[in-house]
Amino acid sequence: MLTDRYGLPLSTTNVIARDAYVEGVDLLLTVYPGAAAAFERALAADPGFALAHAGKGRAAQLAANPEAMRASLATALSLDEDLSARERSHIDVFRHLFSGQPVEALAALRAHVKTWPRDVLILSLAANQGGLIGMCGLAGREQDLVEFLGGFAPEYGQDWWFEAHYAMALSEVGRHDEARPRIERSLAQFRRNAYGAHAFAHLCYETGERDAGIRFLRDWLPDYDRGGGLFGHLNWHLGLFDLHAGDIEGGLRLYGDAFCADDHRGAVHQKLSDSASFLWRSELAGHPRDPARWAKLKDYAREKLPRPGMSLADWHVGLTYAATGEDAALEDWVKAIEDLASAGRYPSGSLIPTLTRAFAAYQRGDHATAIDLIEAILPERERIGGSRAQGDLVEATLLKSYLATGRVAEVRHLVERRRAGPASLPVAESNSVPA
Numbered sequence: 001m002l003t004d005r006y007g008l009p010l011s012t013t014n015v016i017a018r019d020a021y022v023e024g025v026d027l028l029l030t031v032y033p034g035a036a037a038a039f040e041r042a043l044a045a046d047p048g049f050a051l052a053h054a055g056k057g058r059a060a061q062l063a064a065n066p067e068a069m070r071a072s073l074a075t076a077l078s079l080d081e082d083l084s085a086r087e088r089s090h091i092d093v094f095r096h097l098f099s100g101q102p103v104e105a106l107a108a109l110r111a112h113v114k115t116w117p118r119d120v121l122i123l124s125l126a127a128n129q130g131g132l133i134g135m136c137g138l139a140g141r142e143q144d145l146v147e148f149l150g151g152f153a154p155e156y157g158q159d160w161w162f163e164a165h166y167a168m169a170l171s172e173v174g175r176h177d178e179a180r181p182r183i184e185r186s187l188a189q190f191r192r193n194a195y196g197a198h199a200f201a202h203l204c205y206e207t208g209e210r211d212a213g214i215r216f217l218r219d220w221l222p223d224y225d226r227g228g229g230l231f232g233h234l235n236w237h238l239g240l241f242d243l244h245a246g247d248i249e250g251g252l253r254l255y256g257d258a259f260c261a262d263d264h265r266g267a268v269h270q271k272l273s274d275s276a277s278f279l280w281r282s283e284l285a286g287h288p289r290d291p292a293r294w295a296k297l298k299d300y301a302r303e304k305l306p307r308p309g310m311s312l313a314d315w316h317v318g319l320t321y322a323a324t325g326e327d328a329a330l331e332d333w334v335k336a337i338e339d340l341a342s343a344g345r346y347p348s349g350s351l352i353p354t355l356t357r358a359f360a361a362y363q364r365g366d367h368a369t370a371i372d373l374i375e376a377i378l379p380e381r382e383r384i385g386g387s388r389a390q391g392d393l394v395e396a397t398l399l400k401s402y403l404a405t406g407r408v409a410e411v412r413h414l415v416e417r418r419r420a421g422p423a424s425l426p427v428a429e430s431n432s433v434p435a
Contacts, residue, residue, distance in 0.1 A: 006118040010051065011083055017046035024055050025121050028062075029161045031194035033227035033265070035059040050079040054091050055121065057098060062229060064268050064304075073098050086116050093122050097132075100309070103347075106132040117155045120162075127165040128195070129172065129387045130270075130312075137311050137347030137383050145169045160189040160196065168199040171206050172388055174419065179203055192223070194230040201237040205389050208421035214241045232259035232266040236274040240281070240389065243426045248287045251278065260293070268304045269313035272297065273386070276316045277393050280323065284400050286428035289323075298324045308337045311348045312385030318356030322363045330360055348383045355384060355394065367401035371410075374398045389422070396425045403429050 001009045002018040004025065012018055024038030039056035042049055057072030076091050083091075089112045096105035106126060113123050126132040126148065133145045149166045156162035167182035183203055186196040197220050204213030217238040224231055235258035239251035258264070260275040275297055283289055301317045308314040314337060321330035334353045340346035341353075358373035374394060377384075381391050395414065402410045411430070415423065424430075 006120050008086065008116065008118060009084065010049075011087055012042075012046045012049045012052075014046040014049070017042040017049050017052065020045065021049065021052050021055065024052070024059070028055070028058060028121065029124060029195070030190070030192065031198075031229045032192070033225050033229075036063070048079055050076045050083055050091060051087055053079070054094050057094060058121070061098060062267060063265075069098055086119065089116070090119060090122055093125070097125065102132055102135070106136065113152070117152055123152065124161075124165075128168060129385075135310060135312060135385045137349075137351075137385065139380060139383055142169075142172050142382050146173055146175075158185055158189075160186045160193060163189075164193060164196040164199045168195075168202055171199070171203045174206070176203060176207050176421075191220075194224060194228055194234065197221075197224075197234060198230055198237075201234065202387060202389060205237070205240070206419070206421045208423070210241050210244050214238065214245070217241070226263060227265045229266050232261070232264040233270055233274055235259045236278060237389075239278055243278075243281055243285055244422075244424070246426075248282050248285055252282060252287070255279070255293075260297075269310060269316070272301055272305065272320070273312060273316040273390065276301075276320045276323070277390065280319060281393060281396060281426065284396050284428065285426040291324075294320065294323050298326060302329075308333065308340065308346075308352075310385070311346075311352050311383070312390070315352050315355050315359075315384055318352065319359050322356065322359035325363065327360070330356060348385070351377050351380060351383050359397070362397055362401060365404075367404045370401045371398060371405070371407075374401070388419075392422060392425065396427050399425055399427050399430055403427070 002012060002015065003009050005022050010018055010021070020038050020042035024035045024042065027035035027038060036056060036059040039052045039059060042052040043056070053072045053076035057069045057076065060068035060072060073094060077095065080088050080091065093105055093108045093112055096108050109122055109126055109132060113119060128134055133141055133148060146169045149169050152162065153166065163182040163186040167179040167186065171179040180203060183196060183199050186193060187200065190196065200216055201213055204210065204216065217234060221234060221238070224234070235254045239254040239259065242251035242254070255275065255278055259271070264271045279293055297320050301320050305313055305317050318330060318333055321333060334356050337346060337353050341349050354373050354377050358370045361369035361373060374397065378394070381394060384391060395418070399411060399414055402414065
């Protein structure tokens, strides 16, 4: 019987189909372009290969092509007669995921990997800060992710894919000394691994190694295809390092060339979150507002994200409406989230509406209200989703409002309690506060 790269049996008996499927999975794992084409080759060799249809659906989901995603899933579901229990369960996880049922998908995933821990494509759905655990909106999700992945360490050993993901989870909870050797081993085994590069960028951010992060990304990125799903986001990381180094113009050049470019191939929510957050941060650092850039982002948000549903994306939509003075759109957006929360369908509850209103208050110069609202949600900040680097925008906004209202004691307290690595925030005038 043919197996995948992790030793799991496959229903196909066609070697060409198996090899193309393995290639497609690896391209998804490394976040390189070409996965859909690889799954197509697998299906050309064996049209009844159900897992290749599921993989093709995952590639379509990541490419923001819901029609193709649903068509691939329907075909995979229709081919379950000769599948193993593992393959049926594998496809069932995707059924929940593609149907917009993240809670059910995570429950199905947890059950699946208890029996088949080396089903890497399924495990990958919950293995990072943008996955089903990272975006769950629940308190303690950072530590939950560490413990979840830690349980699979004996199964994967020094596998390059697993090492990068487990290392990033460790880094996010401050276990940097454990994270570093794992990331280094991952990149040494397979350097052209975009998630490994992503994990290293986060480690450099969390440990305050700004210059090392800049050097690494400037060396690594030129060989990464623009079609890669992390091309824009990794350039956002480089732009963020530039911002921390005081090179705002350098960061804005990357904004125009890489992570707000029309050919950005990353996920829809990622393009918006990277772009909106960087513009807001650049203004906190002292750069004047560019209304045309914000107007373009507002149009993008309205077209691509018409309804809320994912906390990380949702607060960046709110940020965009706040920055553009779209008060009515912002209130409609907040109301839609509150309705979901009231129906028990929004795990982070009232945090995103509160944060969105804080951005609106900041925008209109009502810093006292912005401070009150942000301080109220700060203890539960991890529930807004994303990485600690992404969430730092919230504290940067709070810091700017403290400065605007002359609250020197609060400025000192905020800076003193921040984690050591990214202790400073690129906020204009923050360095002028007397000790």
